Amino acid sequence: MRMKSFAFIRPPDSAVAIAAQAESPTAQQGASVRFLAGGTTLVDLMKLNVEGPDKVVDINRLPLDQIESLPDGCLKIGATVRNSALANHPAVLRDYPVLSQAILQGASAQLRNRATTAGNLLQRTRCIYFRDTAMPCNKREPGTGCAAIHGHNRNLAILGTSEHCIANNPSDMCVAMAALEAVIHVTGPKGVRAIPFAEFHLLPGETPHQETVIQPGDLITHVTLPPPVPGNKSLYLKLRDRASYEFALASAAVVLTVAGGRITRARVAMGGIGVKPWRTREVEAALEEQPATETTYQRAAEMAVQGARPQSENAFKIELAKRCLIHALKLAAQPA
Amino acid sequence: MAAEPLTSPKIVGKARPRVDGPLKVTGRAMYSSDHHFPGMLYAVPVSATIANGKIEKIDTATAEKMPGVRAIYHQGNIGKLFRVSVSFGDLSMIDETRPPFEDDVIRYYGQYVALAVADTFEQAGAAADAVKVTYRREEPNVERELGVERLAGVRKKGGSKPEHLESPKVQSERGDPEPAFEKAAVTLDATYLLPAETHNPIELHATVAVWDGTGFTLYDTTQAVVNARNVLAQMLGVPKENMRVISKFLGSGFGGKLWPWTHCALAAAAARQLNLPVKLVINRRSMFQCVGHRPLIQQRVRLSATQEGKLTSLRHEYVNHTSMLDDYEESCGEGTPHMYSVPNLRVTSALARRNVGTPTSMRGPGAVPGLYATESAMNELADLLKMDPVQLRLANEPEIDEGTKLPFSSRHLRECLTTGAEKFGWARRTPAVGSMKQDGLTLGWGMASCTWIAKRFGCTARVELRDDGTAAVSTATQDIGTGTYTVLAQITAEKLQIPVEKIEVILGDSNLPEGPVSGGSMATASVIPAVMAAAGKAAESLLGVAAKAPGSPFAGSKPDGLAFQDGKVQAKGGGEGVPFGEILKKAKMRGVSGQGSSDGNFLDPKPQFSSHSFGAHFVEVTWQPETVRLRINRVLTVIDAGRIVNPLAGRNQIEGAVVMGVGMTLFEQTQYEHGTGAPINSNLADYIMAVNADVPKLDVIFLDYPDLHLNEFGARGIGEIGLAGISAAITSAIHHATGFRARKLPVTIEDLLGAPAQA
Structure with missing residues (x-):
């Protein structure tokens, strides 16, 4: 583990930070300038020589670390709000328990104390081949090939993959945010824009090194969560080998409103199985206006894994993901 | 102070917190890689990225010119590293017997092919990354199927030789299991597979090597300082008097740190060539490649029994993978012959060679x-x-x-x-x-x-009684985190009948009297007789001093008229006891010591x-x-x-x-x-x-x-x-x-x- 030398700057304001990063030809893999927030992904990958920026821009002192309730009922979460602060915030615990649960089932207490909201949105895959520079990887070095397809792929994706990349997105927080229909707010050289969560992450296709719509100079300033839906129940269920400190083999974030035994509104996202936090409107449509019964959940679960392309070691994730979703829906639909 | 069994001890057998606990929780305990020296350099190995083949070329030109780089070592310039005469009896054990860089053949993934040494860790790492190695790659064999069924025909006499397996052995045999199995009421024939496992102590393997012109001091993460001294002296070609190995605290080892690995010799060789201290801490990835593992093992067990559940036969056959050069045998049948009563039994073993690093003992091998x-x-x-x-x-x-x-x-x-x-x-x-x-x-x-x-292993220990009323016990064993410091303090305190707090325990230095490896769950049993004897001899010496020294209250007594009791000297007939510290002070002596030894019985024929x-x-x-x-x-x-x-x-x-x-x-x-x-x-x-x-x-x-x-x-x-x-x-x-x-x-x-x- 070693790092090459790099310049380190602490910009006085967002404008300087944005200008500094905009010098990089890309904001994706291979960026020559990187923002540093919690550093739990970036520093790790720099030690592994997977990331090698010439310049690191520390944004921890920018005023982006607040959580506030907005007049329109949305919750605004600053980019550098620590995962532990977000998970334990009273408004999150009250209105968005799925988000709190997802964060608290990820990583360890020490990592959550460092990791940030924006950093977690940009969390990189844990694919072994991506993290080992002795191995080929299209995501790390485009055109070198994907060693995972015929290699150790137990943990990797079954949905959204391409022949160039089967890496999965390891974030728990993102799965909850997908189900909550969060909006990501970015300030870039050309001004501000709001990106719906579903449009933030990209499919690998032929360009697995392009992971998000973030462009050079784009600084994530905050995330907003829509006002909580009255009467909804939300939860996060994560399945993994050991009881703690492991990435999901399959996980489900569900936000459910049930009235008189019928599901009136459903938002569902899944983790561990997709190349990005996996949410489809079809699964939600299969639940909405249906009775809150096992049959409904079964049908939604079948739909959730439709089109799955298992690899040599991860076909079990199809059945595991189904059981995960069915159980999460069952728990969410239970009368309090 | 006869060595009769102590059947009702007062300190031994009582729960006590670790005597070294305060050092550990305050960060004052010095682990091997905590040692720093002026001018110390850092070494980072270059690891092979193939598992089978040959090195065609090592290009170090770029790496050598990088900032802070002192040397890039490889087969061509590491100097002479010698093979070791491997012997358990002489405590010269090593599992990977090939010295590092001995030839240009790669036999497992991650094998060290070069070593970068620089002023800082980062510079050494960058230089290691810049070393370009060209390989001629061949297909590696890491096949999981080991073929245990081929052991079925192996017998002590007149058996068959299994194909594709090496060193077939009958470990134990009695009766005739085949007919017993054939005619039994109930039988079981089952094959069990255990994967390779990596020890993964949180403390990474590390060696800090100091060369003083004639000899080495190695601060090494070892579970056996005496063995490490013996092995590394041979490998570096110095008399063992010129090799000192220190391991004061260990962040555990689980067997992975019993015997030296290749990085130990590399650190020492670099320190000698550069005439500066060198620190080498291997990384987590190398922990999976170069410092042993419990091998992949396939075992077949065949049992037969009567309807009432009385065993009539037991056959236990097992094969473990080992590396291309070394015969590491995982003795799975160690407990099989004595565990249950069964008239007909055979335990058979063999090895299967793979392109893997050499396996080693893992907790309970x-x-x-x-x-x-x-x-x-x-x-x-x-x-x-x-x-x-x-x-x-x-x-x-x-x-x-x-x-x-x-x-x-x-x-x-x-x-x-x-x-x-x-x-x-x-x-x-x-x-x-x-x-x-x-x-x-x-x-x-x-x-x-x-x-x-x-x-038990053999052990020699020294106990010193000091004029400040404390006692020191020392032996060249080590505490790998299991509580050896505490247990030795208890044993010594028990024998001297003084408080545990008055005992200083000195371990983890090959210059001390030779003590046992921390392995086989034998350290405690091994040190007891030696420490008891040493403490007894120290007390005897003290009685001699008490009887002779001019200032002693017992001057003029006969030593055998005196007794050592509860940390005090007293006349056998009774009377006031005098603490041993007082006796020593009056005799103007800093201390008296005694040495005790006990033989091991591990290899008792x-x-x-x-x-x-x-x-x-x-x-x-x-x-x-x-x-x-x-x-x-x-x-x-x-x-x-x-x-x-x-x-x-x-x-x-x-x-x-x-x-x-x-x-x-x-x-x-x-x-x-x-x-x-x-x-x-x-x-x-x-x-x-x-x-x-x-x-x-x-x-x-x-x-x-x-x-x-x-x-x-x-x-x-x-x-x-x-x-x-x-x-x-x-x-x-x-x-x-x-x-x-x-x-x-x-x-x-x-x-x-x-x-x-x-x-």
Whole structure:
């Protein structure tokens, strides 16, 4: 583990930070300038020589670390709000328990104390081949090939993959945010824009090194969560080998409103199985206006894994993901 | 001060917190890589990225010109490194016998091919990355199928030679198992697979090498300073007087740090060439490649029994993978011949060669994997017989060790089983799969027995009585985190009858009198006789001083008219005792010391007794098929390991071993990738181990019968036995809960998905 030398700057304001990063030809893999927030992904990958920026821009002192309730009922979460602060915030615990649960089932207490909201949105895959520079990887070095397809792929994706990349997105927080229909707010050289969560992450296709719509100079300033839906129940269920400190083999974030035994509104996202936090409107449509019964959940679960392309070691994730979703829906639909 | 057995000690046997605890929790304990020296350089190895082939070219031109770089070493310039005369008796043990860079052949992935040395760690790392190595690559063999079935024809006399296997051996044989098996009422033939496992102590292997012009001082993460000195002196070609190895604190080793690995010699060679101290700490990935592992093992167990559950035959055949150059044998059959009464038995073994690093001992080598197979087979047999597994074991309890025909020095397995069953509530177990429920979860209960060898290594110790009323005990053993400092303080305090707080324990330095390796669960049993003798001799010397020194209140007495009692000298006839510190002060002496030695009996060719520890594990798992969630809920372990010197440290050893067993059974496996031959999950996120949240409710019961054939206190070892048998107990509980019969470890979610969705 070693790092090459790099310049380190602490910009006085967002404008300087944005200008500094905009010098990089890309904001994706291979960026020559990187923002540093919690550093739990970036520093790790720099030690592994997977990331090698010439310049690191520390944004921890920018005023982006607040959580506030907005007049329109949305919750605004600053980019550098620590995962532990977000998970334990009273408004999150009250209105968005799925988000709190997802964060608290990820990583360890020490990592959550460092990791940030924006950093977690940009969390990189844990694919072994991506993290080992002795191995080929299209995501790390485009055109070198994907060693995972015929290699150790137990943990990797079954949905959204391409022949160039089967890496999965390891974030728990993102799965909850997908189900909550969060909006990501970015300030870039050309001004501000709001990106719906579903449009933030990209499919690998032929360009697995392009992971998000973030462009050079784009600084994530905050995330907003829509006002909580009255009467909804939300939860996060994560399945993994050991009881703690492991990435999901399959996980489900569900936000459910049930009235008189019928599901009136459903938002569902899944983790561990997709190349990005996996949410489809079809699964939600299969639940909405249906009775809150096992049959409904079964049908939604079948739909959730439709089109799955298992690899040599991860076909079990199809059945595991189904059981995960069915159980999460069952728990969410239970009368309090 | 005769060496009679002490049957009612006052300090030994009492729970005591670690005497080195304050040093550790305040960060003052100096681990090997904590040592720094002026001008010290950093070394980073370059690791092969193929598992089989040859180095065609090493291009160091770029690396050599990088900032801070002092040298790039490789086959061409490392200098002479010698092979070692490997011997257990002489404590010159090494598993990877080839010195680093000896030839240009790559035999396993990650093998060191060069070493970058620079002023800083970062510079050395950057230089290591800049070394360009060109290989001629050949297909590596990391095949998991080992072919244990080929051992079926191996006999002591007139057997066949198995194809594609090496070193076939009959380890133990009695009676005639084949006909007994053929005509038995109930038989079982099962093959069990254990993956390679990596030790993964949190402290990485490290060597800080200091060269003074004629000799070396190595601060090394070793479980055996004397062995490391002997081996590295040979490898570096210096007299062993010119090699000093220091290991004051160890962030555990689990066997992986018993014998030196290639990086030790590299650090030392670099320090000598550059005439500056060199620090080499290997990285986590190298921990999976270059410093040993428990090998992949395939075991076949064939049992036969009468309808009543009396064993009529037992065959145990096993093959472990080993590296291309070294014959590491995992002695899985170590416990098989003495565990149960069975007239017809054969234990057979062989090796299969693979492109992997050389395997080594991992906590409970042999017995841990062996008992997973044989105890699992006993549980499967019990199910076939529709017999309670505890009863099956009780029905086959032997009178003597039927393998060696020797009496047991002390065996209380029967009581382990009955006590464990009672405390666990075993009588409430209903045998049908999935039949026990609690709080909406299915329960599974399982059990297994365990055993571990009880022997002693040789040891010499010195005890010094000092004028300030303290005493020091020293020997060249080391504390690998198990509590050796504390146990030695207790033993010395017991003998001198002074408070533990007055004892200084000095360990972990090969310049001290030779002490045992921290391995085989034998350190405690080994040091007791030597320390007792040394303390006795120190007290004798003191009596001599008391009788002769002009200022002594006892001047003019005869030494044998004086006695050493409760840290004081007194006349045998009675009268006021004088603390030994006072005597020394009056005699104007700093201290008196005595040295004591004891022989080992580990290699004794004609032992009088079969000496082993025993135990039984009882396990409860919870099972939720809806989410494929299996968790280990509670484990109760009963251990018969002689007298427990420190029940607090002892409990900690058993509990830690059980938690390691949770990892072994459910999570741990080093996966060699076909194609590259790389141990592919070589990091702590992808090599899954038990974490705190996986720790079940743990109960440990010690039977505490002193085994006085072994030493004065009757203390045997406890470092390893807790891991023996636990996997068979857990997998039988899993079967009881889920119906899934695990014949390979770890038991994964994939395995359990196939279990009936509703029990």
